[in-house]
Amino acid sequence: MKNPLDTLWGTIISGLILLVILYVIATKFLH
């Protein structure tokens, strides 16, 4: 499997996925 960080779009999409994961953690478990 290709590393998504090798492309700029893969990096941006990875960042958006991480944002959703952290958002769910923040709203469900931390607030």
Place this chain on the structure above:
Amino acid sequence: MELILDRWLHIWAGVTWVGLLYYFNAVQVQGLAAARADGTNAGITKHIAPRALLWFRWAAIVTWITGAIYLERAGIGFVNAFLLRGGAAPIGIGAWLGTIMLFNVWFLIWPNQKKVLGIVPADDAAKAKAARVAFLASRTNTMLSIPMLFFMIVNAHGLPRIF
């Protein structure tokens, strides 16, 4: 220091830091690859990259310090944020992401870029390995910057409840 001055400095330094990060990732990486192909890369590695890295790594330090001061002075609490306590949790996530990014700048990107740019001696194999580590650390910071910026501004606007 007045809170507004600290916050202004924090955002100013943060724009410089993340702006240069995006320059590296969206412009310089691709530009250097094209320049290597036609043999014009020497000017970039000698004159552009070292200056960009100088502003980049020191802006990162200023951003972190002014951010730490802001957490205390704004009444959020540095420890509360990093322990993700209550209402300090959202900006605490941003603070953790920013701290990981600062670590990557000073302990992965800069030491490896020094080898790549010839600031410290390294053979070709060590340079190739250093370039890969620096590249992935830089890309990791670009990825982390997306949620980092969201959680940094959440404190002023509140965490939106979409679900």
